[in-house]
Amino acid sequence: MNEVVIVGGDHNYPPYEFLDDNGQPTGFIVELTRAIAEVMGFKVEIRLGDWGDMRHALKCGDVDILQGVAYLEERLNELDFTPPHSTIYQSIWTRTGAPIKTLDDLHGKEVIVMRDSVMHDFMRTQLPDVQLVTTNTLADALQLLASGHHHCALVSKLPGEYLKRKMKLTNIQPVARAFAEQPYGYAVRKGNRALLDRFSNGLAVLKESGRYQKIYHKWLGVLKGGRVPWQRVLEYGAMIVLPLLLILAATVLWSRTLKRKVDERTAQLSQEVKERKRAVEELQLRQKQLLQADKMTSLGILVSGVAHEINNPNGLITLNLPLLSRAWQDTQPILEQHYQQHGDFKLGWLNYSRMRDEIPQLLAEMQQCSKSIKSIVEDLKDFARCDDSPVTESVDLNTVVEAAGRLLDNQIRKSTRHFHLDLAAGLPSVYGRAQRLEQVVINLLLNACQALEHSEQGIRLSTRYHAGRGEVVVEVCDEGCGLDPEQLAYMMDPFFTTKREQGGTGLGLSVSAGIVKNHHGRLEFDSALGQGMRATLYLPEESVDHD
Numbered sequence: 001m002n003e004v005v006i007v008g009g010d011h012n013y014p015p016y017e018f019l020d021d022n023g024q025p026t027g028f029i030v031e032l033t034r035a036i037a038e039v040m041g042f043k044v045e046i047r048l049g050d051w052g053d054m055r056h057a058l059k060c061g062d063v064d065i066l067q068g069v070a071y072l073e074e075r076l077n078e079l080d081f082t083p084p085h086s087t088i089y090q091s092i093w094t095r096t097g098a099p100i101k102t103l104d105d106l107h108g109k110e111v112i113v114m115r116d117s118v119m120h121d122f123m124r125t126q127l128p129d130v131q132l133v134t135t136n137t138l139a140d141a142l143q144l145l146a147s148g149h150h151h152c153a154l155v156s157k158l159p160g161e162y163l164k165r166k167m168k169l170t171n172i173q174p175v176a177r178a179f180a181e182q183p184y185g186y187a188v189r190k191g192n193r194a195l196l197d198r199f200s201n202g203l204a205v206l207k208e209s210g211r212y213q214k215i216y217h218k219w220l221g222v223l224k225g226g227r228v229p230w231q232r233v234l235e236y237g238a239m240i241v242l243p244l245l246l247i248l249a250a251t252v253l254w255s256r257t258l259k260r261k262v263d264e265r266t267a268q269l270s271q272e273v274k275e276r277k278r279a280v281e282e283l284q285l286r287q288k289q290l291l292q293a294d295k296m297t298s299l300g301i302l303v304s305g306v307a308h309e310i311n312n313p314n315g316l317i318t319l320n321l322p323l324l325s326r327a328w329q330d331t332q333p334i335l336e337q338h339y340q341q342h343g344d345f346k347l348g349w350l351n352y353s354r355m356r357d358e359i360p361q362l363l364a365e366m367q368q369c370s371k372s373i374k375s376i377v378e379d380l381k382d383f384a385r386c387d388d389s390p391v392t393e394s395v396d397l398n399t400v401v402e403a404a405g406r407l408l409d410n411q412i413r414k415s416t417r418h419f420h421l422d423l424a425a426g427l428p429s430v431y432g433r434a435q436r437l438e439q440v441v442i443n444l445l446l447n448a449c450q451a452l453e454h455s456e457q458g459i460r461l462s463t464r465y466h467a468g469r470g471e472v473v474v475e476v477c478d479e480g481c482g483l484d485p486e487q488l489a490y491m492m493d494p495f496f497t498t499k500r501e502q503g504g505t506g507l508g509l510s511v512s513a514g515i516v517k518n519h520h521g522r523l524e525f526d527s528a529l530g531q532g533m534r535a536t537l538y539l540p541e542e543s544v545d546h547d
Contacts (some may be wrong), residue, residue, distance in 0.1 A: 004043045007033055008063035011048035011423065013136040014162040015219050016068050016086075016184075019048055028219035029067045032085060036202030037210060050136040052115035058189060060305070062493050065195055069116035069187035074125060078190055080300060082200040083323050084183035085212075086220060090119055091157040091174035100152050101176055106130050112141045112153035119154035119178065139163050146172050154178055158220075159339050207320075213312065221312075312371050321367045328359055352418040394429040395437060395540055397463055403434075404441040405461065408449070415449035418458030427465055428541040430472050439541075440512040440523075444476040444535045451480025451533055465541075471521075474537040484529045 009017040011028065017027040025046045037044040047054075047063065057063040059078070076280055091324040094100050100109070107129055112121040115134040123130055134142045138155050145153040146169040157174055166173065186199045195386070206212035248427055269279025313366075339345070339352055347355040383542060405412070405421060412419050430437075441461075448459045464473050516523050521539040 004045050004220035005037070006064045007044050007067050008054040008057055008065070009046065009048045009067045010051045010054065010137070012139050012163075013051075013068065013156075013159050014166075016088075016151050016159065017048060020433055024422065028215065029085065029214050031219070032203075032206070032212070033067050034194045035206055036199055039205050039209075039211075040198050040202040042198070050115070051117060052136065055116045055491050057332070060185075061189075064192075065186055065188045065199065067186055068184060070442065071183040071185065072118055072121060075187075079187040080187040080190055080196050082193065082196055082203060084185040084319070085203055086184045086216070087181045087319065088184045089157045089181055089414055090178040091160060092176045092178055093142065093155050093160060093172055093174050094151070095145065095148070096171050096173055098152065099177070102179055102231045103176075106152070109152065110150040112144055112150050114138055114141055114155075117154075118182065120378045122178075123154070123485060139167065139384070142172060188528075207316070211317070217312065248380065249457060271429060275276070285514060295427060310373065310377050314370055314377070317366070317370045318374070320365060321370065325360070325363050325367075328363065393431075393433065395432050395434045396427070396429055397437070397539070398423045398435055399473060400434050400438045401441055403447060404438050406439075408442060408445050411446070411449050412459065415452050415455065416457060416459050417455045420458065420460045420462075422460065423465045425464055428472055428543070430519070430539045431542045432539070436515045437519065440515050440537060441474060441476075443512045444537070447535070448478035448480065448533065450483070451478050453481055457532075466538075469538075470541050470543070472541055474539075476535045477532065479532045482527045482529050482531045482533055483525075488527055494545075 002361075011017075011025075013027075015027055017025065017029045025048050027214065027384060030046060035276045042521055046067075046278070047057075047059075047218070054063060054066060058066055065120050069079065069081065070090075071084065092100060092103070092106075092261045100106065106127060108131075110133055111123065112132045112133045113123060115136060120132065120134065123132055133150055135144060136176070138159055141155055142160060142163055143151045146152065146167075155174075160174060163169075169448070186196070186203075188196050203212070218383070234373075254422060266279055267280070269275050269282070272279075335352060335356070339356075344353050350358075401421075401423065430470070433536070445461065452459070459479075460475075460477045462475050464475070464478075466473055467469075513523055516537065516539075519539055521537060524536045524538070526536070527533040
């Protein structure tokens, strides 16, 4: 096939589409367009210029398709859209310290927009009282705002951040989103279905093969901004590498201190012949515990990495499900008409009369599951994140308890069939670090699960407020094996555990006790052998002064 499709786009809309230092088209959509042409077997010529000129060229027939157009209902009279290849966020940009925060603040203001852009179309119809100042490119809009002219500019967030760094504009910033999000894809003149279908099918092939994900990750992945200047690399080094080196040095010092204590204790025990065997066993045990602690550190890094990898495909699921729902809504009237005229027919493996009710439910359930995956992944990333900063934030303990319960949901369901969560309403906030307090609750819940002897024994997790003492209380009660008073006295000692054969290290409650002390709180345990355990965490409410 020798046909050449003329593809138009913006010459200064990084990292989606722009001209490189040699004047050649490059960016996420440029690479995606070439990949679609390759898999569908046709040739493309990519022309990048001022956006307004490109829209006019499409209208006049000089360009066959535009590769980056934001979806608006108002544009459906003149354009047909493919499924979106990405999502963009339109932002309100102001000079530092300006009072503008939302779209409602723009009434009667002078607002800079790129000519014929989505924000230009939106403002003309939705806020006619705004005085619009048009530019040919986003770069011109940001430069004009930074030079002190007009009140604000409406510019996409990601290209705006890219251009701000490139042009070194230090006095402007995005203050709010104009829209929650906008689908962003290819568009043709109204009625050009043949060309639209070729690009839609090509995009579907790339997604199915995994090539789309590679192109997306290259341009719009973790850093959301393409290549990073060397100056920013040095800044990242100062902000990230140096603190990590300090943490590593502190860890080495802690390890050496602990090893020295182990050696001293071993030397003392070696002088006592009757205790020699016990000393050797204790030394071996502590070495195993250090290895276990190192394993847990590595596990935290692994969890953080896996959580990020899960987010990438789940993000595509979240992006595609609304499109499938919309496609089903558009298709159902046609299928319903066929059903009324010809009777029932197979759709998938089931009859249409059944599937027309089940498909919307299936799509809704998949969307809910995708949201649940995102929530669990965020909880895992929060728990795995290293956080040694001072306790300086207001914390809702109910939120902390719910997050801990989500992380241990599988362990709880395997341990007991009777888990009760009772969260007090109107609970005052406490002063601390949510991640550290979540670690304490998780340790208490794990101990409760491990104490149960069979699944009919229960666990109750609750919160309450003790007004007389000004304390917020978290209580974990289990119906497990319990402890005798002698063991109870050593509960928070380092390396003390009654579950050595199950791999217990005896470090969980010791670490938890340190965290609670740092939050000016206390841990109390009440138990008797064979009668379960009640672990109670007391934390002062936020209004209590600790100075």
